[in-house]
Amino acid sequence: MGSKLSITLLALAALTTAAQAQDKSQSNTNDIIARGEYLARAGDCTACHTAPEGRLFAGGRAMPTPFGTLYTSNITPDPDTGIGKWSADDFYKTMHSGRFPDGGLIYPAMPFASYTKVTRADSDAIYAYLRAIAPVSQKNKPHELRFPYDNRQLILGWRTLFFTEGEFKPDPKKSAEWNRGAYLVEGLGHCGMCHSPINALGGTSQSDAFKGGLIPMQNWYAPSLTSNREAGLGDWSIKDITDLLQTGVSMRGVVYGPMAEVVHNSLQYLNDEDTRAMAVYLKGIAEGSSPPPAATALPTTETSLLISLGKTVYDRHCASCHGTQGEGKPPHWPPLANNQSIEMQSAVNPIRMVLNGGYPPGTKGNPMPYGMPPFAGLLSDNEIAAVVSYIRTAWGNRGTPVSAREANELRSAPLN
């Protein structure tokens, strides 16, 4: 009797454990999928793999490059047109080595040069998430690349110059937080894809990582993340950096253009710990100030005329939001005094800001951002050059004046 009872009890116990184990593995799978979704956000896969008004991750988004137009792939689990037949190994090979399952070479517009740093476990989680989303039957559009760039063998040359395969290696001399930030920024965040000088081959070299560059085709300047004269965050507080990354606005400045997209699609979804880790790392990689920018090429008399016209334009059109002393009403109306983002050697961004205006991205932390009107239709090239010259040099700002020709050239810059 006693033994019977204990057997029943045992059996019951076994049953419960089995059920629990099943529950557990189910909840494990769910955890992994949720983690994968989070990591896919951190990697901003949707920015490229979802077309406007298109289905999630069904691809087909056009990516203009100097060599022609690429169309992104369908990465939903559809077996015929997506990656439904891929194994976790196949997927890791793409992320880590930039190769298709059959070994074919992938164009570096897919940021595998950064994703190579992603761990196997994180790659598997993203894979599990992508298996769990709705499959979409949509054939990939063939790329439209000019000769000779349509030959994938050319990618080999690019890889030799710019691609170093390998998972992220933590720096034992730094804190765990710094290393987590580095892993996210250098890996999934693929920040270097924009924030590095881009050479004619469309690559970024390791030694120039995070040194800033003009994004081809878009005509936006992605500032250096290491120089405090650009977007180096050495003298920012951690709170200002996390505010900027998470909400798109901060007491020091705001994001706009392509960076607004990064915050909108990706960074706003990162949790507080990861955001803080990125901030700690970004603050840590800022170098001492680089040498002052080259002196202006404009003659002095012309410059002083420009600046006095600039002040008139500023007081009339800008001071209501940015303040007579460039103090703004931060975070919503950003300060222009002591704002690195307008003092940089490249004046592309402030000129475009004045031409096109803008809204910071709507985020959980800032769902109804304030906006700036475009002035392209209101001000002449000369007035644009004047007001930009003024804000770059007034209130102790250390930028240089710009010419009407520079302003004129950016009128035709693409808006999306």
Place this chain on the structure above:
Amino acid sequence: MFARTAASVAVIFTLAVFDGAAAQTANQPPDTMAARVEACTPCHGNKGEGTSDVYFPRLAGKPAGYLYNQLLAFRSGRRKYPPMNYLLEFLPDPYLEAMAEYFAGEHPPLPQPAPSEVSKEVLAQGELLATSGDASRNIPACVSCHGPALAGMQPGIPGLLGLRAAYISAQLGAWRYGTRTAKSPDCMQVVAGHLTEADVTAVAAWLATRPAPANPAPAPKGTYALPFGCGSQPN
């Protein structure tokens, strides 16, 4: 009685909140929609009344649902005007809805109708199309959808008054060439597809000469039946 008390309590409460907020936010932009849409008003006017540029449309008083549909279409690039496509790109749905409601709720007076540059005969042809259509060519009367007073209907059909001829003909042209589309079934594409260039000129010119009606508010939803279905006007 209860409502009254509730209202006065609400007022006191609001005042208290406002006081605190004002003290805290002295150095913040006003927490209003008006301040948030300052990026729009150089082109659309402070209250959405339009500006001197004949291609920049009036927004004020149009049905909020219609304005919202347009903002969604500009954000996704389906309706194209690069300066606006750019501004809206990263703004979330509820914010676009709030912007639409803001301009829908503004009621600046309609502008004086502009003197027309076209002949009486052309205006008469425009009036005929707008009020009766042309059954022989499958053209429904514009008033059959846009309403007898041309003031539109909630939630998705805009009024056609207070717009300049240049803007109206540009929009009809955009539908004919497929660069403007609305939710399917896109009834305006059907309508515009039946119009000739001369029809467009005539109807745009006549609409632009119309004086403001006594009540320019859009008719409530379901006031009249449409001759055929429109995706932007769920029934």
